[in-house]
Amino acid sequence: PDCTFLRVHFGYDQAGLTAEASDAIVERMACYQAGTGTIRIEGHADERGTTDYNLALGQRRADAVARHLVAQGVARTRVQTLSYGEERPLNPGHDEAAWADNRLADIHAAM
Numbered sequence: 001p002d003c004t005f006l007r008v009h010f011g012y013d014q015a016g017l018t019a020e021a022s023d024a025i026v027e028r029m030a031c032y033q034a035g036t037g038t039i040r041i042e043g044h045a046d047e048r049g050t051t052d053y054n055l056a057l058g059q060r061r062a063d064a065v066a067r068h069l070v071a072q073g074v075a076r077t078r079v080q081t082l083s084y085g086e087e088r089p090l091n092p093g094h095d096e097a098a099w100a101d102n103r104l105a106d107i108h109a110a111m
Contacts, residue, residue, distance in 0.1 A: 003031035006107040008065065009100070012046075015060035017068060025068055025107075032074050037110030039074065041065045043083040044090070044106070046099035051085060058083030061105045 006028060008021035017025070025032075032039060043062030045054035062081035070076045091101035 001028050001031070003028040003035070003107075003109050004111060005109070008105050008107070010061055010103045010105070012099070012103065013057070014103075015057060015064050017064055021065075022068065025065065026072070029069075029072050029074075031111070032069055032109060033072065035078075035109060035111040037078070039069065039079050039110075040108045041079065041081045042106045042108070043081065043085075044088060044102055044104050045083075045086050046102040047086045047089065047094070048099065049086075054085035055083050056085075058085045058105075061103075065105045065107060 006024060008017070008024055011018065041062040043058030043060070045057045049057070059081065062083055066079045066081050069079055089102045090104065091098040
């Protein structure tokens, strides 16, 4: 599978990878391991909570993905993380469905 972009979702107020997220990353792991370019992980949160809390939560989500990649042999020097918190919502709605859409981390790999 293509590993240049992958979006994984998280549970409410959670930064641990779900089984589904872990499986999606593992499915592309050979590609991540073989690549030589940068892997940028962007963490996001839904609009609930303070700006500072959501930035920290987005960072914990990005860091969880990074740890998973590094634990599987991807060089830490290739992995960059950042958080957008609630500032770049995928879904602009204000209900549970929108909030679920916005609890995510995007993986951008330059192979």
